[in-house]
Structure formats: structure tokens, C-alpha cells
Amino acid sequence: MQNKRPGGRSAAVLHSVKLAVEELVEERGRERVTIPMVAERAGVNPTSVYRRWGDLQTMINDIATYRLDPQRPIPETGTLRADLTEWAREIVTHYSNPVNAALLRGGAASAGETESDCLRNRRAEAGMLVERYGEDATVSVDQVINHLVAPIIYRVIFLPWSLSDDTAVGLIDELFSAERSAAS
Amino acid sequence: MQNKRPGGRSAAVLHSVKLAVEELVEERGRERVTIPMVAERAGVNPTSVYRRWGDLQTMINDIATYRLDPQRPIPETGTLRADLTEWAREIVTHYSNPVNAALLRGGAASAGETESDCLRNRRAEAGMLVERYGEDATVSVDQVINHLVAPIIYRVIFLPWSLSDDTAVGLIDELFSAERSAAS
DNA sequence: CGCTAAAAGCAACTATTGTTGCGTTACTAG
């Protein structure tokens, strides 16, 4: 994706490839998408795609990783609980979009092997949120991963129909219910 | 996989294909395994594979689904907590094997689209365990999914190095810690 | 502007994947 000419034609190509990947992954599932297909849909020469990304794996992962903008503002309401609630709702909303869900499932397939992991940014954000409150934090990062992130992601991947708007708040309620100690 | 001649040569083919898939998925990750590759490794004609399963997706999913025998005995110790502990340890152990982890990641990729979901059996077992104790159950199936299954599966897929022998007991401790009410 | 080189396009090619028709093997029912 790094590119010494980020503007003009390159940008246009990138944009249309992105769009094509998203459409195709949603339509057919990641497993049934190929580079020639993407190139045709994007109105771009397959060679350009091969040369920029090398293979499908890399390309889709790359596109998936940056779909939820890592630069976006992170909730900052004053309490950890409210921050996490806001943040979790955002994630649920994001993955309620079938495109994003499909990209996540694709990312899961290559999670063990490649460097790029499409949830890396999410975990970094969780860390920031908790650490912001230092000693006052009543839950640990591990607890956030285990009982907030994991259930959401699990459901997105395997039980997408079980997600609803209040999935996030339900999980938060449980997470904070017992004012549990921060041991993992 | 249904086959009107389950014995003899067919069985041998099935067995060697299974083995080949497991080896290759572990070696190269599911995304980089192809049917011709599997056939060659198995010492079988590619045509046989194409005719039996149709495509890679179906084949791998089929093989992954039955790797943790659905017929195996389910823990029955007398208390829900002990049963779940035993059961969760089994799952962690199972997925600590890189072959199984790789197959799971593969299954995730096609979870949204196909009928066959390689965790279906796991969820059925969770239901059985909890329902066995009826009203006495202090945790709900949903809680087991959210706070026991989900964290394990999430870590298998995205953070395999973070799994250890006591991951299961840690999660069980948290699940039962507050004698939480069985609301989800 | 006008250079320079990075990135895109094109075309010919190779390699791999997937299909089909047909002969062969060998499982299973009787």
C-alpha cells in the first residue's frame, strides 16, 4: 500500500480497487474472490494489482485493516465504563455492516500467519482506554478482551444474526456487574 | 462425504486425503492450499477429490467439522462448574494443536455463508451441559458462549500464543466468581 | 513548464486449476 505517488491516478486506482473488493467480498465471500475479478470490476489492469500487493491475501487484509479508521477520535467521556460502552457500540455497528463482517472473517483465516492482523488496532484502542484511567480502572485489558471484544467478534464471525444494538451494553453490564477485581 | 460405499478403497482415499489436508493446512495455512496439492500429497487423483467434494471450501470444512468427535463422552462430574471446566480444558487442548487451530481459522472464513459451521457441535454441547442442571444452573448458555467459548475461540484465532493450560480455569473462575444471576 | 521516474497499461506467455468422457477397479448385495 505504501506508494511513492499517493495522489492522482494511483489514488483513483486504489479507490476503485477498494470498492471492488468490498463489493465482491460481500457478494461472494472472500474465498470466492480472485484478483482478476477485482481488477475487472475496478476497471483496472490485473497487473497493477499484482504488482502493488502481490497476492489476494495481502490485498484484502490491507484493505480490511484500514476500514475502521485508526485515526478516528476515541471516546473520552470521563468514566471508563461510558468510554467502553461508546467504543463497543461503535464496533458492533461497524461489524453489523456485512461488508465489514465478511472482511473480518477473511482476516480470521490469515490471522495466524501474516503480520497484519485486522484487529490489532482494536486491541491497541482497548489498551489506551483502560490505561487512561490508570489505577482507577476497575477492569483489566484482559477482561475487556475476554468479555467484551471476544464475544462481539465471536458473534460477528459465527453468529452474525445474534448481534443487536444492545449487545454491547449487555456485555458492559456483565463486565462491570460485580465490580470484579482486576485479576485476569 | 456421504458415500454409498464407505469401506475399502473409498475409505483409504478419504483417510489419506484427510491426512494430507491436515498436514498442508498446518504447513501453509488454509489460504494457500489447493485441491491439486492435496491430491498429490494424498497420492490420489485430483478428479476423485473434485467429484467427491466439489470445491476446497466444502472439503476442508467437512474435514474440520468432524475432527473433534461429536460422539465422544461429555464430562459428567455432578456439578455444572466442574463439567464446564473439564469441557473447556478439552477444547483448549484441542485447539492448542496447530492443525486444529488452522482448520478453525479456515472455518471462520466461511462461517457466514455455508451451512456447515465447525463450532456448531461445540455450541450444542454447551447447551446440553447447562440444560442438564435445569433450574439449578447458575449460568446461562449465553453466558457460557460469551465468556467461555468466545474468549477461547477468539484467542485461538487471533492470539494463539496467549493460550495456556490454565486459560480455561481462569475463565471459569471469572464466570462463576460473582454467582451472577442468569440474565444475559 | 519540463524532467524523471514511479506506477499503470498492454500483450504474449507460462503455470495452474478445474472439467469431461471413458475405461478400470473393486465394494456390496444377492
Next chain:
DNA sequence: CTAGTAACGCAACAATAGTTGCTTTTAGCG
């Protein structure tokens, strides 16, 4: 044991994926 047929193997073929060398366009910079 035998007949019937399901599943396998083989070979030729078709379709698709990926590579390479070269030309054309054009972003970025003085």
C-alpha cells in the same frame, strides 16, 4: 461367487490465474 454399479484413475482439454518485458501515462519536483 458373481453381477451390477459406485467410486477411482487417466488423459485430453478448457478455463483461469499469475508472470514478464516493454510501452505509455502522469505524479511530483525543481
